[in-house]
Amino acid sequence: MAAIMSSRAGCTVLLLLQLAAIASSLAGCDSSLDVPHLALTKSFSRALQDCMEYLQVPGYRYAEYASNHYPDDPETKCLLRCVGLNLRWWNDTTGVQPAIMKRFFQPDPADAEYENRTAECLEKELPGGDDTDCCCSAYESFRCYLQYYGNLLPCALFYPEDDSRHVRAAQDCIEFLQIPEKLLRSYGAGSFPDAPETRCLLRCFFLRTGVFHVESGFDVVRLYSRDFESPDERYLAPETQTKLHELRGSVGEQCTEVYVAYRDVLGELGRPFFEYDVLQKAAQRALGLAHEAEPVTTTTVCPSISDYNYKELNCQNCGRLLITPTGRITCARCMKNSSPFGKFFF
Secondary structure (H helix, E strand, O other): OHHHHHHHHHHHHHHHHHHHHHHHHHOOOOHHHOOOOOOOEEOHHHHHHHHHHHOOOOHHHHHHHHOOOOOOOHHHHHHHHHHHHHHOOEEOOOEEOHHHHHHHEEOOOOOOOHHHHHHHHHHHHOOOOOOOOHHHHHHHHHHHHHHHOOEEOOOOEEOOOOHHHHHHHHHHHHHHHOOOHHHHHHHHOOOOOOOHHHHHHHHHHHHHOOOEEOOOEEOHHHHHHHOOOOOOHHHHOHHHHHHHHHHOOOOOOHHHHHHHHHHHHHOOOOOOOHHHHHHHHHHHHHOOOOOOOOOOOOOOOOOOOOOOOOOOOEOOOOOOEOOOOOOOEEOOOOOOEEOOOOOOOO
């Protein structure tokens, strides 16, 4: 009888969702944009189109790129660097991020050497770890994966957020669940009592960041991608999946299930107990004890030595980042000028 009731409830929810989608369509809304929680997904092609707009790359070049042809020219190289930054598979300081990059490629099941050949290509193309030309380094890294790792996937994949967005998601959950001030002060001091509010706060955070689903539980692939800077293969191990599966429905209610899974299985993986660090910062902000850091508006990391310049953003001579809305500017370092009517310095 319980199974029948559960089945009927599931059908009712599905019907209501379908009716809501129909209503949105009739109202002229795009229901595909109505994503749950804060989790985002993005495909390589979408990121490519984004960056073509950011960098003002001519639209006619998209057909060339869509056919997996990426010419060895400065415009294409800086475009791929932008795509890598957009999708998080590239970092100007640490280079390619394998835990993210490999998810965009599908290896041939019959090919047992794809990882070795990709690693050899990266070592050959970037032998000294030269990071003085970020566009070139990102381009060569991408080409190694494209040539040797597998086929580029068209799918939209989970988009890892930075830590500031995680703190914002945790702060949202604190407000949604009306966590008492006494517990917030405890969290802000780095102490997390085993209380019902703590358990449900963890569940809310995992839901809001897209790594936990009410119907299916934890998404270990997304957790692995989220922690790409500290990739931990244990997320993907069969033992981890088995332990999580055994917990599903075995502890009575979902807040406790999430808490026990985090305490006993997931907490030490990737960035150990990263969630507690996030919750601590969120609690401090909720209490008015912390302030967001000022955004960084300039960079001294990895100046480009390319001849190509995108709309007067970098000095062609020394690579210094220049920030100006309009008008004529001069690089303070080497006194090279730029004009608003051209993209090259003179």
